[in-house]
Amino acid sequence: MKYLLTLTLLLCLLSSTYSLIAQDELACNCDIIVPAGTTTINGDFENALSSEFAVQVSGGETICLSAGDYPDLNIKNLKGTAENPITIINCGGKVRIGTSPWTHAVKINNTEHLRFSGTGVEGLTYGIEVTFLTYREVIAPSGIITEGQCQGLELDHLEIHNTPFAGIIIKYDPKCFLEDSWQRNYLMQGIRVHDNWIYDTGSEGLYIGYTGGPIDCDAENTIFPHKIENVQIYKNLIQRTGWDALQVYQTSNCDIYENVVEDYGFFNELFQNTGIDIGWKTSARIYNNKVNRGSGIGIEIKAQGGIEVFNNQISNAGFDGIYANDVDTEVGRLAYRFTHNTIVKTGRYGIRLENFQTDNQAPNSLDLIANNLITEITPSSVSLSTSTSSISPSVIRSFSTSSDTKSKSSEKETRKEEKEQEKEDRKEAKQEWKEFKKWLIDNKAHWKNWVKIEMENEIDPQTQVYFTEMLDKYKTQRMTTDIEEIQSKSTFSTLSIPFINKDYIYTARPFNVDTLGNCNHVEARTILFTDTLNGDFSLQIGSPAMDICPTVSLAPNVDINGEERISGSAADAGAIELQQYYVEVENSLGEAIEGTLKIYDGSTYQTYESPLTGKWILPKTQTYSKVRLIVNNGQKTISNPFKNEDGRFFQTIPVSVSLLNSDSIPLEGGRIQHAGGETAFDEVFAATDTNGTSSLELLPATYKFRMTYAHGSEQKNSIKIKEGNQNVIFQTVNTQLALDRCEDETRIAPQAAVIYKGFDKSTTPLYTDSNGEVYTELLPDVYNFWVTANDKTIKFSKVHVDLTTPFAHFPLSKTQFLNDGLVQFKAGGEWYDLPEEGIELIEGNYRFRTFDTNGVKTLDQTMAVSGCAFIYDNLPSSPEIPETSIYPQPANTHIFVPMIPQLPDEVIIFDINSNIYPVSFNDISFEGGVFKINLQNMGLNNGLYILQWSIDNQSSSETFMIQN
Numbered sequence: 001m002k003y004l005l006t007l008t009l010l011l012c013l014l015s016s017t018y019s020l021i022a023q024d025e026l027a028c029n030c031d032i033i034v035p036a037g038t039t040t041i042n043g044d045f046e047n048a049l050s051s052e053f054a055v056q057v058s059g060g061e062t063i064c065l066s067a068g069d070y071p072d073l074n075i076k077n078l079k080g081t082a083e084n085p086i087t088i089i090n091c092g093g094k095v096r097i098g099t100s101p102w103t104h105a106v107k108i109n110n111t112e113h114l115r116f117s118g119t120g121v122e123g124l125t126y127g128i129e130v131t132f133l134t135y136r137e138v139i140a141p142s143g144i145i146t147e148g149q150c151q152g153l154e155l156d157h158l159e160i161h162n163t164p165f166a167g168i169i170i171k172y173d174p175k176c177f178l179e180d181s182w183q184r185n186y187l188m189q190g191i192r193v194h195d196n197w198i199y200d201t202g203s204e205g206l207y208i209g210y211t212g213g214p215i216d217c218d219a220e221n222t223i224f225p226h227k228i229e230n231v232q233i234y235k236n237l238i239q240r241t242g243w244d245a246l247q248v249y250q251t252s253n254c255d256i257y258e259n260v261v262e263d264y265g266f267f268n269e270l271f272q273n274t275g276i277d278i279g280w281k282t283s284a285r286i287y288n289n290k291v292n293r294g295s296g297i298g299i300e301i302k303a304q305g306g307i308e309v310f311n312n313q314i315s316n317a318g319f320d321g322i323y324a325n326d327v328d329t330e331v332g333r334l335a336y337r338f339t340h341n342t343i344v345k346t347g348r349y350g351i352r353l354e355n356f357q358t359d360n361q362a363p364n365s366l367d368l369i370a371n372n373l374i375t376e377i378t379p380s381s382v383s384l385s386t387s388t389s390s391i392s393p394s395v396i397r398s399f400s401t402s403s404d405t406k407s408k409s410s411e412k413e414t415r416k417e418e419k420e421q422e423k424e425d426r427k428e429a430k431q432e433w434k435e436f437k438k439w440l441i442d443n444k445a446h447w448k449n450w451v452k453i454e455m456e457n458e459i460d461p462q463t464q465v466y467f468t469e470m471l472d473k474y475k476t477q478r479m480t481t482d483i484e485e486i487q488s489k490s491t492f493s494t495l496s497i498p499f500i501n502k503d504y505i506y507t508a509r510p511f512n513v514d515t516l517g518n519c520n521h522v523e524a525r526t527i528l529f530t531d532t533l534n535g536d537f538s539l540q541i542g543s544p545a546m547d548i549c550p551t552v553s554l555a556p557n558v559d560i561n562g563e564e565r566i567s568g569s570a571a572d573a574g575a576i577e578l579q580q581y582y583v584e585v586e587n588s589l590g591e592a593i594e595g596t597l598k599i600y601d602g603s604t605y606q607t608y609e610s611p612l613t614g615k616w617i618l619p620k621t622q623t624y625s626k627v628r629l630i631v632n633n634g635q636k637t638i639s640n641p642f643k644n645e646d647g648r649f650f651q652t653i654p655v656s657v658s659l660l661n662s663d664s665i666p667l668e669g670g671r672i673q674h675a676g677g678e679t680a681f682d683e684v685f686a687a688t689d690t691n692g693t694s695s696l697e698l699l700p701a702t703y704k705f706r707m708t709y710a711h712g713s714e715q716k717n718s719i720k721i722k723e724g725n726q727n728v729i730f731q732t733v734n735t736q737l738a739l740d741r742c743e744d745e746t747r748i749a750p751q752a753a754v755i756y757k758g759f760d761k762s763t764t765p766l767y768t769d770s771n772g773e774v775y776t777e778l779l780p781d782v783y784n785f786w787v788t789a790n791d792k793t794i795k796f797s798k799v800h801v802d803l804t805t806p807f808a809h810f811p812l813s814k815t816q817f818l819n820d821g822l823v824q825f826k827a828g829g830e831w832y833d834l835p836e837e838g839i840e841l842i843e844g845n846y847r848f849r850t851f852d853t854n855g856v857k858t859l860d861q862t863m864a865v866s867g868c869a870f871i872y873d874n875l876p877s878s879p880e881i882p883e884t885s886i887y888p889q890p891a892n893t894h895i896f897v898p899m900i901p902q903l904p905d906e907v908i909i910f911d912i913n914s915n916i917y918p919v920s921f922n923d924i925s926f927e928g929g930v931f932k933i934n935l936q937n938m939g940l941n942n943g944l945y946i947l948q949w950s951i952d953n954q955s956s957s958e959t960f961m962i963q964n
Contacts, residue, residue: 028091028120031061036068036095041088043077043111059113060084064120065128067093072101075116076109082152082190085113089120090127098131098143105130105163106144113152113190116144118159126159126197135164142166143201149180152190160198167198167238169207171250174225176217183224191231198238203272205238205261209249211279225250227281234258241265243272245294249279257288264294265318274300275317278307280328287311288560288575292535297323298346305333311560311575312341313537321346321374325354333357337368339555340565342537342574343375344524350374350504358509367507370516371549373574374504375524517549519573538576541617545573567646568617579620582647585631586614587697588654593631600626629699634676634721636699652697655726659688659707661777662734666692670730671708676701698726705730712781712801732777736807739772739789741814741840753788754810783808787842792827794844795955812840814869821858822851841865845956848872862956864901886947890963891935897947897958898930904949907933912944935962 032055034041040052041063048054055063059080065073067090080086095118098105108116118127130143143160146153149172160167170191174181191208198205210225217223231254238245238261245264248254256276265273273296278284283306290313291298298314301307301324314321321343324336336353343350351374355367507513519527528543530536539545549571557565559577567580587593592614598605599618602625608616618624620642627641629650641648659670671685672694685708686694704717707730714730737754753765754774765788766774780802786795787810799808816838817823823834826847834848843866850859863872886895903926907919923934933947940962948957 028064028089029062030064030091032057032063033091034063034065036066037070038065038073039071040074040076041078043079043086057086058084059086061086063088064091065089065095066091067095067121069099070095070097071099072103072105072107073097074107074109075111075114076107076148078111078114080113080152082113085115085152085154086111087115087117089117090124091120093121094124094127094129096129096131098129099133101132101135101141103136103139104141104143104145105132108144108146108150108153110148111150111153114150115154115156116158117154118157125195126157128158130158130160131162132164137164140165142169142207143198145169146172148172149186150188154192154194156192156195158196160196161200163200164202166204166207167201167241168193168196168205170228171208171210172226173210174215174223176215176221176223181223181226183226186226188226188228189230191228192233194232194234194236196236198236199240201241201243203241203243204245204247205241205264206233206236206246206248207244208233208247209251209279209282211247211249213280227252229253231255231284236260237262239263242267243269244274244277245291246275247277247279248282248284251282251284254282254284256284256286259289261289261291262293264291265296268295268318272296273318274298275314276300278303280304283307283334285310287556288562289313290535290560292316294318297321298343299323301325301336302328304329305335307334308337308339308554309341310337310339310556311558313560313575314341314346315344315535315537317343317346319347320349320352321377322351323349324352326357327354329357331357335367337370337554338372339368339370339552340372340549340559340571340573340575342373342576344529344532344537345376348377349506350377352506353513354508355513356508358513367513368516368552369505369507369513369518370552371518371555371571371573372505373519373527373545373572375527377504516552517571517573519545519548537574539572539574539578541578541580541619543572543578546578546617547572549573578617580646581618581620581624581642582615583618583627583629583641583650584615584647585629585650585652585699587652593652593697595629595631598628598630599624600628628677630679631699632697633674633679633682634698634701634703635679636701637677650699652699653721653723653726655696655698655721655728656693657686657688657696657705657707657728658693658730659709660692660729660731662732664731666690667709667732667777668692669709670694672696673706673708674698674703676703681706707779709779710777712779712783714779714781730779732779733801733803733806735776735778735801736809737766737768737774737776737785738807738809739768739787739812739842740809741772741812754785785810789842790827790839791830791832792825792842792844792846794842795950796953797950798953811843813843813865813867814838815841815846815865816869816871817848817850818871819850819858821853821855824849838869838871841870843867844954845951861898862958864951864954866954886958886960890961892962892964893934893936895933895935895947895960896930897933897949900926900931900949900951902926902951903931904951907947907949909938909940910946910948917945 034053038053042048042052042054043057045054045056057078057080063086065088075088078086108114118124120127132141135141141163142165143163144155144167146169153170155168170193172181172186172188174183179185193206208231209228212225214222214224228251231248231251233246233248233256236259238259240263243265245261246256246259248256261275264275267273273294275291275294275297276286276289276299278286278301280302282303284303285308286299287308288311293316295318297319298317298321299309299312301309305326307324309322322338322341326333336355338351351369351372353367353369358367505515505518524532527545528540530538530540547568547570555565559565560575563577563579565571565577567577568582572578583597585593585595592612594610595614596610597608597616599608601623605628624641626637626639627648628635628637631652636650638648657672659667661667666688668688668690670688670692672688673681673685674696675681676699686696688694698721700721700723703719703721704715705719705728706713706715709732716728719728753767766776768774778801783799783801784795784797785799785808786793796808796810801808815834817834824831825834845862845864847862848859849857852858886897903924907924909917909919917938917940919933919938923937925932942963944959944961946957946959948955
């Protein structure tokens with residue numbers, strides 16, 4: 001009858017609400033829909049009360065909570081299977097639980113393989129909100145609590161806040177009258193708590209496992225709390241908790257990872273203000289967590305051994321960054337391992353290990369503190385963010401004595417009393433020893449490594465005298481180190497904590513601990529963190545914590561961000577591995593060489609100078625469109641350099657550059673320049689040695705080479721340097737320099753001086769022999785030659801010398817004046833008599849003057865000598881010949897140069913200080929053998945000047961005066 005009535009009511013309820021929830025049911029894929037306002041979901045359909053929402057489930061069902069408010073919610077007797085768990089989700093919007101709870105907001109009782117999740121609506125990260133709009137102060141209500149035997153429980157994507165006591169409690173307190181709570185009858189397994197947001201709690205954020213000890217029910221029956229196995233706590237955000245943020249006890253095979261804890265322990269209750277608390281009878285792996293700002297310890301360990309703490313980031317802890325003791329374990333326990341943790345700004349130690357129960361003879365017991373990064377261990381204030389909680393500390397303290405909930409504080413007290421009872425015979429001696437030991441630490445009387453502490457806490461005889469003296473000092477000068485009691489506040493505030501010590505790492509028994517690769521720095525700024533102020537403790541290039549850590553067995557192979565642990569030459573200290581690209585260059589012998597690296601980010605190039613190691617480290621956080629490596633004035637550019645790999649390795653290739661003469665004989669003193677890519681020729685010359693060779697180390701690339709020898713140079717372009725030895729060869733041409741007589745081409749002429757290449761005329765001259773010729777080795781090039789014969793120097797410009805034209809011939813012209821009187825020509829500033837039979841002169845412009853038989857000057861002018869013969873017999877009729885060919889003298893605005901056969905190719909004016917004044921052809925006019933130069937635009941001052949002009953590679957010059 002009850003079944004029929006319940007079914008009828010259920011059908012009526014479903015019928016009346018179907019039209020409203022049908023669409024949500026389809027969207028959420030619901031099997032069962034629970035209306036808003038429901039307070040109990042009972043999977044025991046047969047025995048459910050009429051006020052309860054009874055369901056029939058066997059596993060695999062999805063139960064949907066309709067969007068809206070729920071006073072509280074009691075979930076019980078829902079039993080799925082490991083293969084087909086039961087899922088409770090929100091549907092149609094956000095669900096809020098805790099509008100008027102009777103006790104806890106959510107109770108989960110006697111369930112198996114149940115998932116309680118806020119993932120029902122896409123776009124809502126936390127689809128179920130658990131809070132307290134009101135509560136009764138006579139109890140200690142929490143957000144979510146388990147009761148009875150629960151297995152395979154998963155809690156995720158829940159927003160839990162403003163809870164008078166804890167956010168989530170998962171345990172079944174042992175009681176003498178509840179046999180199913182006893183350890184012998186119950187093992188909780190398969191707990192997953194992840195992706196939740198828990199904040200503004202009166203006590204713990206997460207409270208997993210019973211914190212007390214055994215209970216004597218009667219003289220013959222002592223019961224123990226149940227164990228928990230296979231626990232995963234990950235990706236939870238826990239903020240502003242009154243007590244510990246995350247606490248786990250009585251648990252094995254436990255993973256706690258990727259949780260973020262901020263502003264923990266704001267009530268500053270002693271022993272209740274830890275970020276992550278791993279308690280008695282627990283083995284766990286704690287990794288990839290971020291713990292920031294709290295009044296107490298960052299991570300606290302009081303476990304049974306087998307603890308791994310790695311890749312955690314702890315900052316602004318009011319006390320130790322990591323604290324561990326093994327008081328509750330046996331001698332020979334499994335090891336504690338602390339590796340790759342970043343600890344910044346703690347009130348006391350970076351890592352403190354009270355390792356009395358280790359056995360250095362047992363390998364598995366040897367503790368490890370390795371590759372941690374610890375900095376700024378200094379007294380300071382811990383500033384915590386403001387809480388929005390309205391929970392009063394006095395209310396929280398009243399909960400700890402409540403008959404409903406046994407707080408962690410009372411459980412610890414029970415455990416302490418039991419332990420004291422068991423060791424009553426040694427209590428007094430042990431207490432004195434502990435106080436003495438603490439006094440030694442606080443006063444920095446460091447223990448010697450060979451101190452041995454026996455189980456009976458007796459002092460080793462070898463150190464009896466030392467410790468007796470210290471004990472006397474302790475008794476007479478004892479210092480107290482109790483932490484001041486902080487006034488309780490309803491909001492977070494700055495807590496001024498008196499700090500005791502400033503050491504980075506402390507261990508009670510140093511010889512039982514390996515401490516490797518730890519990086520300790522007084523100031524965080526010396527570590528080169530990316531942004532300490534905003535909690536970004538990733539490293540920057542050049543950090544002393546980079547690439548320093550030795551290889552440690554069982555160390556994590558990824559960092560806190562899941563990136564490869566060894567990105568450089570070795571692991572970095574701390575939780576975050578600087579993910580880096582590298583560019584490395586070596587010479588052909590494997591030695592580091594200098595170079596310049598240019599990084600193109602898509603808009604500009606940034607230059608990095610050469611490190612001593614020949615290896616550039618580049619953070620992966622930047623964009624690298626191109627890298628350009630420049631070594632020895634050669635360059636290699638690669639687009640998308642790190643597309644498929646983390647590094648680029650370059651090795652230079654040995655290159656020989658040789659200079660040989662026309663007979664392949666090595667030439668010494670050849671000067672070599674080279675350039676690769678877009679670089680210009682370097683200014684530094686490498687010279688060929690006695691073997692005619694110079695060796696270079698160059699990157700594989702395309703180059704141009706220039707060889708300079710004897711004022712000539714040859715350039716080879718597009719030389720590809722590839723694998724293996726390379727040889728670039730330059731060879732000179734055996735060049736004939738000769739004076740030519742055009743009558744018979746016998747080259748019989750006076751010896752002449754020949755200077756070649758360049759405008760400075762600084763080359764040592766070569767002299768032609770009696771045949772009018774000389775040979776020299778020249779590189780293929782274009783040369784300028786100055787040829788001096790009969791004291792007259794003529795310039796020959798742009799003469800090509802190469803294998804097809806291995807010569808430079810300079811023509812002679814027989815010059816003769818048919819004159820009865822004296823004829824003179826001017827060469828080298830001197831006047832010479834012209835023989836009656838004539839003389840061979842190099843073609844060019846010469847100054848001539850003639851005299852009649854009476855010695856009267858009949859001619860004085862510059863004339864062009866060219867062709868096979870220059871014979872002049874047309875003497876002018878006027879004896880009045882101007883003294884110079886340039887007039888007027890002195891000049892003012894213009895000068896005139898007569899007797900010119902054509903417009904010059906080039907005109908230059910020099911002053912007496914060799915300053916050059918180029919003449920523009922716009923200022924030159926030519927007519928009737930005279931060219932006129934406009935001087936007005938040249939800025940010439942009064943003084944003496946030289947006018948030089950050239951026609952067909954023949955140069956002439958005259959002086960003139962400016963006077964305004």
